[in-house]
Amino acid sequence: MERPVILELKNVSVYVNRHTTEEIQILKNINLKVYKNDFITLLGSNGAGKSTLFNVIAGNQPIDEGQILVNGHDVSNMSEEKRTKFISRVFQDPKLGTAPRMTVAENLLLATKRGSRRNLKLRRLKQHLAEFKQITATMPNRLSERLKTPTDNLSGGQRQALSFLMATIKKPAILLLDEHTAALDPKTSAELMEATQTRVTEDELTALMITHQLSDAVTYGNRLLVMKDGRITQDLDAVTKANTNIDELMIY
Numbered sequence: 001m002e003r004p005v006i007l008e009l010k011n012v013s014v015y016v017n018r019h020t021t022e023e024i025q026i027l028k029n030i031n032l033k034v035y036k037n038d039f040i041t042l043l044g045s046n047g048a049g050k051s052t053l054f055n056v057i058a059g060n061q062p063i064d065e066g067q068i069l070v071n072g073h074d075v076s077n078m079s080e081e082k083r084t085k086f087i088s089r090v091f092q093d094p095k096l097g098t099a100p101r102m103t104v105a106e107n108l109l110l111a112t113k114r115g116s117r118r119n120l121k122l123r124r125l126k127q128h129l130a131e132f133k134q135i136t137a138t139m140p141n142r143l144s145e146r147l148k149t150p151t152d153n154l155s156g157g158q159r160q161a162l163s164f165l166m167a168t169i170k171k172p173a174i175l176l177l178d179e180h181t182a183a184l185d186p187k188t189s190a191e192l193m194e195a196t197q198t199r200v201t202e203d204e205l206t207a208l209m210i211t212h213q214l215s216d217a218v219t220y221g222n223r224l225l226v227m228k229d230g231r232i233t234q235d236l237d238a239v240t241k242a243n244t245n246i247d248e249l250m251i252y
């Protein structure tokens, strides 16, 4: 039986400087169906349109043509803030996504309120500490020993692990990973990728991940997309991906 479609883009186009002599089309008629539990890796050269694709899904880039549907509902005109109820994103920059003066535990508590009114009662923190200890123990870089540390004082790896947990603690319908391991050293990056894979699988998340690491794009996920010049040029399922010589994909 075919899995339900969680996200659908229908003929989505984005232009900059539209109707001027400088007009360029940065997304070109994108058609994409993302099915429940898809873990999609997204490759493409600089400027191919990967971040723009994430921006239109997350709602911080308006589309000029087409439609975006989440669970069958048209969200094309929905604000980014409203979309955070069901879409989470982790960025490359470890400084984004966390409140710097708040502790790890406070940030996690904040994340449990995602999409609802941020009525943050810090005195309730104690009730969550055991749960937060358990969840951070699944992450690398000894994050579980830093629950009371302000985010500002964490290493880049710890911050990214925290950002990832914050994005997933309240299970999103769609998880966008925007090169979330790119700023980390190779060992930390590999550990966070493993933790990502475990959590996406165990929590049955639906995720898209931009990466420039060909090996990660091949190792992880059940589907591989390639973008070039504002278009999706390849869409490989797990079997095709496994039988494809990645060097022949003509990505760069």
Ligand SMILES: Nc1ncnc2c1ncn2[C@@H]1O[C@H](COP(=O)(O)OP(=O)(O)OP(=O)(O)O)[C@@H](O)[C@H]1O
Binding pocket: 016, 026, 044, 045, 046, 047, 048, 049, 050, 051, 052, 053
């Ligand atoms: N607001 C904007 N104004 C003008 N051009 C833009 C704007 N946003 C994106 N672009 C252009 O659109 C193209 C796609 O950019 P995008 O950031 O989506 O690429 P990318 O595949 O994510 O690249 P990278 O791997 O470098 O992050 C680029 O040529 C970029 O310069």
